[in-house]
Amino acid sequence: MIHGYRFVVSDTPYTGPCSSKNILTVNGQFPGPTINVVRGDTLVINVYNNATENITIHWHGVKQPRNPWSDGPEFITQCPIQPGTRFSQKIDLSDEEGTLWWHAHSDWSRATVHGALIVYPKTTNSYPFPQPHAQVPIILGEWWKSNVQEVLDEFLENGGDPNISDAYLINGQPGDLYECSRSNTFRMTVDYGKTYLLRMINAAMNNILFFSVANHELTVVGTDGAYTKPFKSDYIAISPGQTIDLLLEANQQPSRYYMAAKAYAIAGNYNNTTTTAIVEYSGQFTPPSSPLLPNLPDFNDTNASASFTGKLRSLASQDHPIDVPLNISNNLFFTLSINTRPCDNNSCDGPFNERLLASVNNISFVTPRISILQAYNNHIRGVYGDNFPSNPPLKFNYTADIIPRYLWRPDNRTEVYVLEYNSTVELVFQGTNTVAGIDHPMHLHGYSFYVVGWGFGNFDKDRDPLNYNLFDPPLQNTIAVPRNGWTTIRFKANNPGVWLLHCHLERHISWGMETAFIVKNGKNPEAQMLPPPLYMPRC
Ligand code: C2O
Ligand code: CU
Numbered sequence: 001m002i003h004g005y006r007f008v009v010s011d012t013p014y015t016g017p018c019s020s021k022n023i024l025t026v027n028g029q030f031p032g033p034t035i036n037v038v039r040g041d042t043l044v045i046n047v048y049n050n051a052t053e054n055i056t057i058h059w060h061g062v063k064q065p066r067n068p069w070s071d072g073p074e075f076i077t078q079c080p081i082q083p084g085t086r087f088s089q090k091i092d093l094s095d096e097e098g099t100l101w102w103h104a105h106s107d108w109s110r111a112t113v114h115g116a117l118i119v120y121p122k123t124t125n126s127y128p129f130p131q132p133h134a135q136v137p138i139i140l141g142e143w144w145k146s147n148v149q150e151v152l153d154e155f156l157e158n159g160g161d162p163n164i165s166d167a168y169l170i171n172g173q174p175g176d177l178y179e180c181s182r183s184n185t186f187r188m189t190v191d192y193g194k195t196y197l198l199r200m201i202n203a204a205m206n207n208i209l210f211f212s213v214a215n216h217e218l219t220v221v222g223t224d225g226a227y228t229k230p231f232k233s234d235y236i237a238i239s240p241g242q243t244i245d246l247l248l249e250a251n252q253q254p255s256r257y258y259m260a261a262k263a264y265a266i267a268g269n270y271n272n273t274t275t276t277a278i279v280e281y282s283g284q285f286t287p288p289s290s291p292l293l294p295n296l297p298d299f300n301d302t303n304a305s306a307s308f309t310g311k312l313r314s315l316a317s318q319d320h321p322i323d324v325p326l327n328i329s330n331n332l333f334f335t336l337s338i339n340t341r342p343c344d345n346n347s348c349d350g351p352f353n354e355r356l357l358a359s360v361n362n363i364s365f366v367t368p369r370i371s372i373l374q375a376y377n378n379h380i381r382g383v384y385g386d387n388f389p390s391n392p393p394l395k396f397n398y399t400a401d402i403i404p405r406y407l408w409r410p411d412n413r414t415e416v417y418v419l420e421y422n423s424t425v426e427l428v429f430q431g432t433n434t435v436a437g438i439d440h441p442m443h444l445h446g447y448s449f450y451v452v453g454w455g456f457g458n459f460d461k462d463r464d465p466l467n468y469n470l471f472d473p474p475l476q477n478t479i480a481v482p483r484n485g486w487t488t489i490r491f492k493a494n495n496p497g498v499w500l501l502h503c504h505l506e507r508h509i510s511w512g513m514e515t516a517f518i519v520k521n522g523k524n525p526e527a528q529m530l531p532p533p534l535y536m537p538r539c
Contacts (some may be wrong), residue, residue, distance in 0.1 A: 002042045005035065007057060009081075009104075009113065010050040017167045019145040020179035023112040024051055024104070031139045031172055031203070032115030035102070038203060039122050043091040047081055053149065054080030056087075058105035058230060059117065060241060061225045061477045063446055067530050068497030070372055073105040075502045076516055077373040077538035080106050087537050096225035096404055096448070099137070099199040099243040108506055114139070114203045119225065123330075126313060129221050129230060129247065132197035136188055140211070140238070140261050142204040152510065159206035160349025160357060162507050163364055166263055168204060168275040175260075175276030186277035197221075198246040200240040205506040207263035208305055208439055208480055211236050212294035213279055214257040215368045220312070224448060226475040227320055229313040235296055237305040239441030241478035241504035254281035256291040264297070265438070266303050291461035295448040305439065306482040310454060316472035324450045324470050325424035332417070332427040333459070334360050335392040336442070336481060336503065336513060338435040339410045350436055352405065357511045358503070359410040361392045364512030366414045370539045372516055373498040377532065388417040388515050398432040398458050399484040408434050419493040421522035426452075428488045429481040430460050440508065442487075443478040446499035446519075447519050449491040451479050459486040478504055493519045496529045516529050 012025040026032035037043060049055050058072035070089040071077045078304045080118055081087045097119050104113035116137040125131045142150055142165045153252045157160040167174040171186040190196060198218075212218070212235040221230050223246030238244050257274045278291060297304035339362075340354035350356035368375070368383045375383035394408060408454075419425065427449075429442055450473040457462060468488065481487040502514035521528040 002036065002044060003037060004044045005046070007045055008050055008054050009047065009196055011052060013315060014367070016143050017174045019180055021147065022108050024053070024055070026113055026115065026500070030112055031141065031412060032113060034116040034137055036118050038335070039092055039093060040096045041093050043093065045089045045091065046086060047082050047089065048086045049081045050432055052083055053109065053459050054082055054106050055109055055113065056080050056105055056106045057089065057102055059091055059100070060100050061243070062091055062093065063448070063495055065092055065095060065495055066497070066528065067092065067537065068446065068499065069530065069532050073445065073500045074236040075367045077369050078371050080120055080538040084496040085537065088533065090296050091333065092445050097121055098222045098225040098227065099201060099245055100225045101201045101243065105198070108148045108152045108205065111142065111144070111205055116199065116201055118199060122169040128227050128320065130195060132247065133191070133194035135197040135199060137199045137201065139171055139201045140201050140209050141172065142206065143167040143169055143174065156510065158349040159343055161356065165205070168209065168263060170259065170261060170275055170277040173277065177274055177276055187280055189280050189282050190249055191282050192254055194250050195309045196248045196250065200236070200238055200244045200246060200376065202240050202242055206240070207238045208237055208441065209261045209430065210264055210296045210304070211238060211259070211261045211436040212296050213248060213259040214292040215252045216248055216257065223312055223474060224476040224478060226448060228474060229472065231311055233308065233311070236512065237308040239478055239480045241441055241443045250281060254283055254285045256280045256287055258291045258293045258334045260296060260387070261503050262296045262299065264299060264301065270417050283325050302483050305480065306485070309480055312474035313472045313522040314467055314474050320473065322450070322475070324452065325422060325492050326470065326472060328421060328490070329416040329423040330425045331389050331390070332425060333391045333430065335379065335398060335407065335430045335432050336360060336425060336440045336539050337362070337363065337432040339406060340435055341409055358508045358513035360513060360515050362408060362410050363388065363415055363515065364412050365514045366412050366512070368414045372416065374536065376498055376518055384414040384416050386416055386418050386518065388415040390417070398430055399437065400433060403434050405435065410512070412512070416518050417519065418518045421493060421496055421520050421527055423493050424490070425493060426488060426490050428486055429520070430486045431461050431481050434485055439480045439483045440513065441478050441480045441504040443502050443504045444499060445489050446495045446497055448475045449489040450474070451476055452466050452488050452490055454482060454485060456482060456485040461510065465498055495519060496521045496527065
């Protein structure tokens with residue numbers, strides 16, 4: 001089935017926690033419209049830019065088979081949609097099932113331009129778990145009282161950290177623990193004895209979040225548009241970009257309970273007020289003076305975050321087989337670093353009065369002036385280089401406590417890594433402690449990948465691969481590389497195109513923690529990129 005949607009992007013007056021301002025929205029809604037489709041459907045989205053700034057829309061976790069033209073990241077697969085113009089995206093949803101989402105992929109506009117994309121199985125009731133009574137998207141977001149574009153311009157100008165946001169949100173609301181929160185805290189009503197599927201999306205800009213429901217155990221059943229082996233947990237940790245599907249059984253004393261979210265972060269940039277919404281049982285009960293709050297791990301509990309993520313497993317069953325590449329043609333090792341560089345008069349706001357940057361293999365990505373996909377397709381030279389290194393330029397103790405900063409200044413370049421069609425990739429992400437050790441939720445466009453291993457400290461190429469999980473590794477599109485640790489992913493390069501790889505912490509991508517893969521065409525016509533649509537935006 002083909003579904004057509006109009007996405008009208010505009011500056012919309014909006015009253016949020018403690019402030020009224022204009023925000024960018026799609027169709028006047030925040031969070032934006034939820035799109036419901038069945039696996040195998042096609043979406044045609046006509047985006048009209050009625051706002052005063054550039055925009056693009058990305059379909060996070062959708063593989064866009066052979067069709068990078070509809071992927072959306074600005075200056076990677078398309079030029080931005082300029083004010084007063086439009087762009088049409090055609091999206092094939094044949095290869096994913098579960099919770100995904102869409103968001104703007106242009107500067108920081110995704111703060112308010114995002115929404116859920118739910119892909120239902122082809123036949124009803126064919127979930128690999130009991131049919132839930134109802135399904136509820138839960139979108140976690142982040143709110144600044146000031147204009148987000150100004151927050152971005154300011155920290156890029158002064159070279160320091162961005163201003164801390166003012167609140168986290170659950171379906172657009174910070175909850176009634178906030179001083180100036182509105183009375184319309186998000187509420188979900190449940191019937192005793194029934195089971196609900198919570199479709200969680202972390203749309204926050206800069207933090208991994210912990211989430212939990214008071215008194216209720218949660219059963220994790222999916223992540224990133226793929227099912228997982230069910231497991232029970234009191235809380236979840238969810239990275240920006242990631243989605244998690246949860247079953248919530250309404251099996252407690254009928255009452256009112258808080259669901260709550262809280263940032264997990266090591267660096268200073270977090271808001272530690274608990275964000276809440278309410279789970280309320282139907283029927284009669286004596287309401288508590290205040291709903292019970294769940295216990296959430298501490299804001300700096302790296303083990304709580306990493307150990308939750310490490311529990312995710314593929315179903316790896318007959319109905320849901322896995323296909324982990326075993327013979328690897330490309331062995332890649334990418335370091336993820338926060339860096340600094342001296343600036344004029346040593347007057348920047350970063351550490352040592354320098355400018356903050358971020359890099360992959362010591363290259364801090366420079367946004368090109370036209371899209372890499374258009375340059376690649378039309379053989380335009382001088383837009384990007386195809387020499388992204390498969391290994392870092394320097395070896396050292398990446399996760400040592402003190403790393404002299406002169407050891408490693410980044411290069412500013414636009415480099416991509418080229419992959420042959422159908423070649424196999426193993427990619428080790430190594431976090432470093434060059435300026436600050438922090439988790440990096442790494443996201444790859446155009447693919448889901450198997451997460452075959454992770455650990456703390458420096459990756460040991462002789463020992464660590466012996467412990468890889470090649471039996472039921474989870475299939476994900478975003479994976480939090482733990483602070484001072486490493487994570488290994490594998491995938492087969494069977495989707496030709498230009499595909500962005502980046503940290504989904506917005507400040508890190510703004511500092512350059514990104515690169516792209518060009519996956520070449522194969523020999524057969526079915527192994528080649530589709531031709532561009534008749535109209536692509538111009539830069
Ligand atoms: Cu959620 Cu590059 O995107
Ligand atoms: Cu990062």
